[in-house]
Amino acid sequence: MVDGCADPLSGRFRSPPMIGRDAELAALLAAAGHPPSAVFVEGQAGVGKSRLVTEFAAAAARAGAPRVVMGSCQPLPEPFPYGVLLDCLSQCGDLLVEPGPVTGALRDHLPELADRLPPAPRILGDPGAERHRIFRAVRELLRSLGPIVLVLEDLQWADEKTRRVLRFVLADPPPDLAIVVTYRREELPAMGPLGHTFHRPHGVTQLDLALRPFGAADVRAMIDALVGATVTSRRFAEAVLHETAGIPFVIEGTVQALRDPMRDVRAEGDSARRVLEGIDVPASVADAIKERLGALTDAARTLTEAAAVLGVPETPEVLGVVAGEVTAAHLIASVESGVLVEEPANRYGFRYDLARRAVYASLPGPRRRELHERAFVALSALDHTPVARLSAHAKAAGRKAEWLRYSELAAKVAEDANDVSSAVDLLTEVLHDAETSPEVANRLATKLCDHALTGLPGGMMTARVESLLSDPRLAPDVRAQVHLWFGLLLQRETGSVERGAEEIALALGLLGDQPERTVRGMAAMAGPYLGSASIAEHQKSLDQVEGILDHLPTQASRTALLATTLGGRLIVGDPSTWGRISRLPSPSDVHDPEELHHLARAHCNLADACSWIGHYARAREFLRDGITLAKRVGSSYVVGTAEATAARLDWLGGRWQGLEQRLDSLIETYADLLLTTDLHLTRGWLAAARGEWVRAEEAFQAATGSHPTAQIFPVGISAAGGMAGMFLSRGKAAAAEEHVRHGVTMLRSKNAWVWSGDILPQAVDYYLAVGDVDAARLLVSETADGLRGVDAPLAQAGLAACRARLTAATNDHHEAGRLYREAIDLHWDLGLSYRATQLAEQAEGETLTDSAVLEALTQSYDSLGATVDAARCRHRARSTGTATPSPRGRRGYGSELSPREQDVARLLSGGHTNQEIAQALFLSRRTVEEYVVKVRRKLNVSSRHDVHL
Template sequence: MIGRDAELAALLDAVRNPPSVVFVDGQAGVGKSRLVTEFAAAAARGGAPRVIRGSCQPLPAPFPYGVLLDCLSQCGDLLREPGPVTGALRDHLPELADRLPPAPRALGDPDAERHRIFRAVRDLLRSLGPAVLVLEDLQWADEKTRRVLRFVLADPPPELSIVATYRREDLPSVAPFGHAFHLPHGVTGVDLVLRPFGATEVRAMIDELVGAAVTSHRFAEAVLHETAGIPFVVEETVRALSDPVRDVRAEGDLAQRILAGIDVPPSVADTIKERLAALPGAAQVLTEAAAVLEVPETLEVLSAVAGEATAAHLIASVESGVLVEETANRYGFRHNIARRAVYASLPGPRRRELHERALTTLSALDRVPVARLCAHAKAAGLKAEWLRYSELAAKAAEDANDVSTAVDLLVEVLSDAETSPEVANRLATKLCDHALTGLPGGMMTARIESLLADPRLAPDVRAQVHLWFGLLLQRETGSVDRGAEEIALALGLLGDQPERTVRGMAAMAGPYLGSASIAEHQRSLDRVEGVIDHLPTRELRTALLATTLGGRLIAGDPSTWERIARLPSPSDVHDPEELHHLARAHCNLADACSWIGHYARAREFLRDGIVLAKRVGSSYVVGTAEATAVRLDWLSGRWQGLGQRLDRLIETYADLLLTTDLHLTRGWLAAARGEWVRAEEAFQAATGAHPAAQVFPVGISAAGGMAGMLLSRGKAAAAEEHVRRGVTMLRSKGAWVWSGDILPQAVDYYLAVGDVGAARLLVSETATGLRGVDAPLAQASLAACRARLTAVTDDRDEADRLYREAIDLHWDLGLSYRATQLAEQAEGETITDAAVLEALTQTYDALGATVDAARCRHRARSTGTATPSPRGRRGYGSELSPRERDVARLLAGGHTNREIAQALFLSRRTVEEYVVKVRRKLNASSRHDVHL
């Protein structure tokens, strides 16, 4: 059971204080039966009174006293000297006939007979002793049952408790017992209202259903949107997934696509249809209009689309629970699965008619999202309107950074055989503009490839398709050779269009992708820049410089700084397209600076790039800038709130290539905080599905991140694979400029396995590769590795000098975390100076480097000198202490006690004690319910 601990506790507490009555209110599927089932089990385990359950049935004419007689028929073994009046129930309860007194003589007066039956029920309940009567779905009870319950509770048996569940919207009157009823003095009364789940409970429930804690936050949010958090609908939806364990991991728009692709669960559809059939005809039509409109709308819009509905019909739909008031004067379905069920029940001609009315109605309103008009036009079969609104909707999606939706809209129109050649060529060009935004799973590659055989495309447009298809083959699927063939074909077809040819060459020249060496990329960049001055417009020259300057700088070309002067001044640029490219140039330079170690310059370029991008609404450029910004904040030790920012950005840009950057930073942060499961997932996501197509600096750094995390845990053998991969990438690419995030980890690995020769060889290769290269980070890492190598030769004085040099280089770059780690390393493995350890601990704590701070505390404890607690009071009351918060965070990440102990350098026993405290303070029934 998920999320009902407080309600369960209230139930148990009430039945321990009889006489009592508990009302459990909640809509269909919210979990009332699940709660009373768990309550019955808990009562049996805890020695509570016997629980007797009965359910009312949705019959046209309910049986008199039906649910009460069902319950009483189960109680033969509990009867204790039933009084004479209980004989009036002999004919009603044949199961108890041998235990009841003889039936009294008939009175002949119906009112007197009813009174005797009421007394008999109360006396029989009294003779049961301690008991709990659970009456489910009281909204379907007959009126006689309601009356006898009011009679019993006016003077209840002292050891009786009653638990009644019901749906308020289906009650025949305002109260579960027929009218307002006040319990007499001395009777415990509890009212529980079960609410639908929120995102946290939905996620926990999905994890329970699939049997693993793997559900992504985005998928849980998507399920919440589809189901409104109603547990029954959540369960049926998850059961309808084709591959639940895989599907629930989906991020970004993919989560919503998966849910949109499943059929409405039959059990849910049947429930909705049953409620719909009970409505008056005009109310049904209004509900159908709401299903077609999809989002909550006003009565005026609903009436215009339905054509014959009034406020009275809307009230009937709301009172039945089919529709709900989402916001003031806007009405829709409680959850999207219900809407889809109603929509699926509509015959085709009826759907088209309602969609046409919806288009007419909405197009006359102000500020209606054009995507809605597009969808209604298509569903109504209005081809011309659909084409027009599709282009407008794609542009709106682009402006909102929703590239996936923009691409879907363009592909849909291009796939229509009736789309004219003029429109097809224009939209194919637009689609190519989105080619490198990085939609997941090869989706973009397949869509561009589908255009190659389109007979409507003009030769120059077809050449562009070949170009972008080739680049996508290399980047999304790792098909480097086939991609090169497509690019070569495209460049041949574009021979008489030098501006497009050069743009294709510039795209190929980016050094961070593909298997070509850095030297080859630099030659390609030289060829592209050789013709820039001959291009017809400054806008095109700026577009190419935006690619080539960033490409040169990220490869460590020191001449880039002079070439940057070729960019126009922002004050001289007014054309929106050129402003877009100028923004891209500044953000690309910021990104390059952040990789090679010019962090102050990176922030300058970033600031200017974001201002320019926002001037023209270049949301994708802003996205790349945000990815660079969080990496800079990680490097400079600005970690406060960084995890939340990364989660938000990864969700926002889930379909774009730049998320590999974001996953890398998340991996670094998680590793420093001991969240090893999350770190490993993040480093794997940063590498991507096709290693041959990965972004090289990200792939090298992810390999270093994984290796460093494993080495910190003493897992040198497991680190070997990642060191080998990262070093191989360095050597094959000749990318020594990007060695800063793998060289220290590789050297540490080689020394850990006793291969000093391999460490020296790699350091020597790196030193040679960095000659004449602008690479401050790599140079600082090289200095640190020289110090490390010198220290193992026992030349302590020289090692100290080299460590001081390396530490100073890292501080000069603003790399506070790495500088602190070097300072700790320089002290040696046997450091015993308590003051030094305390200073290191405080620095790590200030950063949020949980593992490093814990390591220093552990080393201080081993010297016999405890490190003082972090700033703040020692007494935290019901709040989590800093150490408890660390434990809670790791628990929430799925770590075992052993892993937590290793991360925080604590004993297993100490961790067990922390886990108990964390669960108590967070009111978590199990370790799996701990969430922060």
């Protein structure tokens, strides 16, 4: 365990390593190393000044630099004269060398040094002269200490005598003295840390450091350090940044307040915000805010309370209505205290939301209600109507009628802005209120169900829809719809496939005389992605569903049905689908937003189906039209599915440039939606090709979802193939067995040979690796039978490759060569450049020694970014005595990373050991160790764990 992680036994956190201050530390060390010097470190409370000077002292000690002596000023009503200086000097008895006679003036002030100082001189009658002698004594004592660094913290709390003596010393400092001062500018009693009369002297090394709060990257790094693993999501770091304003002290308290840090920091999307909303304000933060409030007048404190209740920065006018009479002086006092800050457009609010929550939590209930009432009145008078805020204030003020009205309006605004999470929260709150009328409850329950499959995290939506089942206010037809959506959610979110089917069947029975309402449930029951029913059974169900197509009352409902059934037919390779597609309306003939949404869904579902069975050119055509339609109506979920399909198509087509960053961004953007399993699959493929074994395994596991029994079958089969292929490429056939068995079982259980393209080659390779040729032949034969009459170009190409592999295994090399050429051509025709290149290498056999062929293969792999494959070919070339060129040519890279160093750096950032990197890149461990040293030096990091790309 390293510093800065959670102790799994005690749950306590240790102080994390310093984050994001390397440049400041280097500058501080440099300035202190050139005495005489004066360094002034400015920063607000909690920003990390003390941490910086502590790290400075440790670094100085490691480097054998002069002694660092530290002292801190205290927030006392009447600070002790010279307090912090005397504290520091009292620690230096062992450094004293021939202190001059004038230092005796300090004998009574420094009892710890009394036996080492000259006798105290007689007391002068003139206070000014006595003060001057004290000042001279301090300077002389510092000179007699030799090389030394004084660190004086929190100088904003120092007494005026301390400031004056520091000004005196720095006007003519001892040659070996360095002074480092930290302070909070907002709490200084004068213009600067030493007062407005201080002028920087010549000949003194001077440095001013201003520590700023962290940005998102440093927030993320600090959270990782606190939990002891690189696991924090970008969305969670951004949410913490919003809550804490990037102040390290507050970040640390926030992470320590998490209920399950290792799980919580991984939260994506809206769930990141929800995690932070669920924690209590850390006691350390509450105490710090309480201390600042205590220094305010009653009127200024009332102003901060109003700001806490308002929730967001507001104008002085609005603050005045809520708080009562507000003067400029009150605002100034609140800002100068650091409690409030001025925002753009003359608005005032809290620096970070946890501070606001701390103030809000300190208010007694009646006081909160009174301020919410005033806030409702103030916001109601604005020219624009902030309906969501009015809803919240009306509820807190006990205005039930206004709360219901504004909640429904706010939900509509959120829906229009595609903020489904907020809309669902608002609708659920109103539905759970016992005083909501049956009319409103039925209307809002229907709206809530419309948002059912938007994928809110953690089964949240399932629980909310389930709670409606026992609501006595719901009419029978609305209750039937609730059963329908509850069943769909059970299957999609919780993995309860069979129970979900029961709920859907119940709903269909209740809605039997309303076909337009049963369409979605019937189509979902017929969909081939989930459940244990075979593909043939799903096709029968699709026929039954389409039987009601002409009986539907509207074109929109017919388009909605086709949007599901056409994709369902095509993804199982039904060739009749191409003729049925003509039943979709032309985009130019559709103007209704709801129908446009379903038409967009139809095109994107068809694109997805094409991408799974191997019609890649058609997939891109459907995708282009689907995205255009989805953007017309602002359908973010449909756009999300399209982007997931596009990413998979780019992987398959060898367009990998920037794909990793795109996948990471999409996974975070759509974290709360069901489509992320598809994105994780693509990320797993890409990581495996680049030798990032840990990341690949995590991605493939994520692709199966939280409930493997309810996984999307094509994704689950492909993930099993990806895992098996990754282990086989590393010579780990035993580890591949489980995944081959799982993937093949899925194929056989649903008779889903149409989806065999991403598991069949790996399964055959596994069987041949363990010498089970009969199992390989049986699987190839089953696949060939299962693909008869099925439109599945990818599966057919994979089958051709397996036939070639089997033939080569029986030593019929001439026939194997012909079959390989056929399989390679099929893959090139589909645009599968990576798989075609792998087959070309495989066709050459294990004894490939032709340097020209190896060089061509290496360059092909390098052009794709297939790190492992390119490294394997280079290794084979080296074994023949031939060197293959670098993808960017031989040249010096200076301080830049070479292509091989980039590969090593990327694997280091993924947490791989030297042995794992050596295996991935086909290098010796000693060579990898040399690369690691070069990478660390070029990236200027002290540890392999600090390498991030």
